[in-house]
Amino acid sequence: MPTNNKSINRRDWLRATALFTGGLTILPSMLQGLQAKAAGIAALKDPATSSLQDIPADVISPMGDSTVVRTTTASSLQADALAEPRIPGVLKARLFANENPFGPSSPAKKAMIESMDSGYQYPFMLLRDLEAKICAYEGIDAKMLMTSAGSSPLLLGTALTLLGNGGNIVSADPTYDDLPTRGEKIKATWIKVPLKSDYTHDLDAMEKAINADTKLVYICNPNNPTGTIVDTAALKAFCERVSKKVPVFVDEAYIDYLPDPAATTLIDSVKKGQNIIIARTFSKVYGLAGLRIGYVIAQPAMIERLGNYSATGGYALSLPAITAALASYNDKGYIDEVKKKMVASKQFLYDTLKSEGYTYIPSYTNFVMFPLKMEGQRFVEEMNKRGVGLRNWKLNNQDWCRISIGRMDEMQAFAAAFKELS
Numbered sequence: 001m002p003t004n005n006k007s008i009n010r011r012d013w014l015r016a017t018a019l020f021t022g023g024l025t026i027l028p029s030m031l032q033g034l035q036a037k038a039a040g041i042a043a044l045k046d047p048a049t050s051s052l053q054d055i056p057a058d059v060i061s062p063m064g065d066s067t068v069v070r071t072t073t074a075s076s077l078q079a080d081a082l083a084e085p086r087i088p089g090v091l092k093a094r095l096f097a098n099e100n101p102f103g104p105s106s107p108a109k110k111a112m113i114e115s116m117d118s119g120y121q122y123p124f125m126l127l128r129d130l131e132a133k134i135c136a137y138e139g140i141d142a143k144m145l146m147t148s149a150g151s152s153p154l155l156l157g158t159a160l161t162l163l164g165n166g167g168n169i170v171s172a173d174p175t176y177d178d179l180p181t182r183g184e185k186i187k188a189t190w191i192k193v194p195l196k197s198d199y200t201h202d203l204d205a206m207e208k209a210i211n212a213d214t215k216l217v218y219i220c221n222p223n224n225p226t227g228t229i230v231d232t233a234a235l236k237a238f239c240e241r242v243s244k245k246v247p248v249f250v251d252e253a254y255i256d257y258l259p260d261p262a263a264t265t266l267i268d269s270v271k272k273g274q275n276i277i278i279a280r281t282f283s284k285v286y287g288l289a290g291l292r293i294g295y296v297i298a299q300p301a302m303i304e305r306l307g308n309y310s311a312t313g314g315y316a317l318s319l320p321a322i323t324a325a326l327a328s329y330n331d332k333g334y335i336d337e338v339k340k341k342m343v344a345s346k347q348f349l350y351d352t353l354k355s356e357g358y359t360y361i362p363s364y365t366n367f368v369m370f371p372l373k374m375e376g377q378r379f380v381e382e383m384n385k386r387g388v389g390l391r392n393w394k395l396n397n398q399d400w401c402r403i404s405i406g407r408m409d410e411m412q413a414f415a416a417a418f419k420e421l422s
Contacts, residue, residue: 092387093410100287111327143300151294157310163188167215227363256285291321386417
């Protein structure tokens with residue numbers, strides 16, 4: 001069957017959807033080779049989009065926490081290439097991607113293995129079960145939920161939906177830059193508002209930065225890379241005011257690491273009718289980063305709009321990912337155990353930094369930022385030579401390291417290497 005910009009057969013749709021959303025693990029070179037087809041599918045979703053040239057190919061390439069190399073502003077991601085060590089040898093400590101090194105829960109692993117017998121089936125019904133479970137727990141209508149292969153496709157869908165015709169996006173600086181960077185690539189403007197002296201969001205300054213061209217406000221809470229949180233009462237008041245003028249996207253990827261996520265989330269604000277988009281992922285505390293599954297909660301009208309650009313549903317998510325998420329969702333015992341181990345490893349890190357005369361930003365997440373006493377890229381490379389993978393930033397004319405919290409053996413490997421350089 002011949003294809004062009006206006007037609008694509010079902011098999012190509014399924015294949016491209018899986019690649020577009022990250023539902024399958026593939027080689028980066030394969031992904032690059034099919035970016036144009038994925039862009040075409042996104043374009044076909046919107047009748048107003050008539051040419052693939054309207055959506056740059058690099059907008060669609062995955063931009064997770066450590067997937068592609070890119071050069072952005074000084075405060076943006078600096079070392080995405082560290083997905084693999086740059087020198088021969090064994091990586092003793094993988095501390096650059098904010099993953100949960102304790103892995104999926106035992107029920108999740110068991111569910112994934114058992115799901116293989118049904119691998120020939122599309123997982124429509126199982127996905128409905130997962131979505132029903134999330135809706136029941138959060139007390140929301142099914143029309144307020146959209147699942148996808150991790151949060152990255154949903155961030156992309158939001159950028160294309162709200163920033164596709166230009167305008168600007170307001171966010172803190174630094175913050176997780178996936179959504180605003182994608183916005184810039186489709187000709188939107190990114191208004192960056194510096195963090196306060198305590199490295200938290202300056203909500204007052206962000207509100208003042210909003211203008212007639214603002215199409216979206218992005219807040220990552222807890223924030224990546226600083227690990228800080230926004231005062232809940234202040235954030236809720238901010239969103240109530242601002243969402244009347246412009247949508248607010250609150251990225252809650254790390255919220256499960258907080259002592260009481262339910263008291264911090266903005267989902268209740270969405271339930272009150274506010275124009276807020278909440279992003280959640282199974283990539284962090286649930287340990288399913290490699291399986292790619294996440295979701296957003298928003299008003300039904302917004303969910304419908306995002307659906308035009310976000311490949312979702314049974315074609316986008318793999319059966320193992322859905323079964324693992326279903327088995328581990330809201331598993332309090334498992335989550336508490338992960339957080340307990342994370343806290344112990346983080347305290348070990350704090351003690352190590354203090355003993356070597358270093359300070360750090362107190363973190364509410366599974367990663368910590370601390371200022372360096374040498375050039376950041378050199379520090380990362382030297383630690384890499386010692387088998388420890390890390391990330392570096394430039395913030396306020398100071399070199400910083402962001403270290404993900406690993407298993408205790410990984411933190412000990414960090415400490416041994418760090419003491420050789422500190």
